[in-house]
Amino acid sequence: MKAANKQLAEWDAELNQLHKRNGDLGLKVQMLEQELKEVRGDREEIRNSVSTVAEFPEPADLLNQLKARRKKSRADLADVETFLEILGSES
CATH class of the missing domain: 1.20.5 (Single alpha-helices involved in coiled-coils or other helix-helix interfaces)
Incomplete structure (x- = not known):
């Protein structure tokens, strides 16, 4: 016990x-x-x-800047527009 x-x-x-x-x-x-x-x-x-608003340059201006930096770039205006749409939807 x-x-x-x-x-x-x-x-x-x-x-x-x-x-x-x-x-x-x-x-x-x-x-x-x-x-x-x-x-x-x-x-x-x-x-x-x-503020979460991002302002991007015009697609054509951006494409011209890309072509100036990378002469042999195969990107076209549609590609640049798509990139900007993707970036715009993520912010």
């Missing part, structure tokens, strides 16, 4: 330690969740304050 009581006391102490540790972890999770909410809020404010 004494051995069983001793074992129960040991398990009780271990259980208390686990509860304490889990309680500390729960508090840490709450703190991290709060910090994440604050950071996400800041990010949204920044995102809303920055």
Whole structure:
């Protein structure tokens, strides 16, 4: 009987330690969740304050610049227009 009581006391102490540790972890999770909410809020404010409009040169001008730099470029006006459409849709 004494051995069983001793074992129960040991398990009780271990259980208390686990509860304490889990309680500390729960508090840490709450703190991290709060910090994440604050950071996400800041990010949204920044995102809303920055203009995301990108202005690109005219496709023909861009093609002329490309041809001036790379004389043997095989790109044509349709290619340049497609590139600009892709870039415009990503911003």
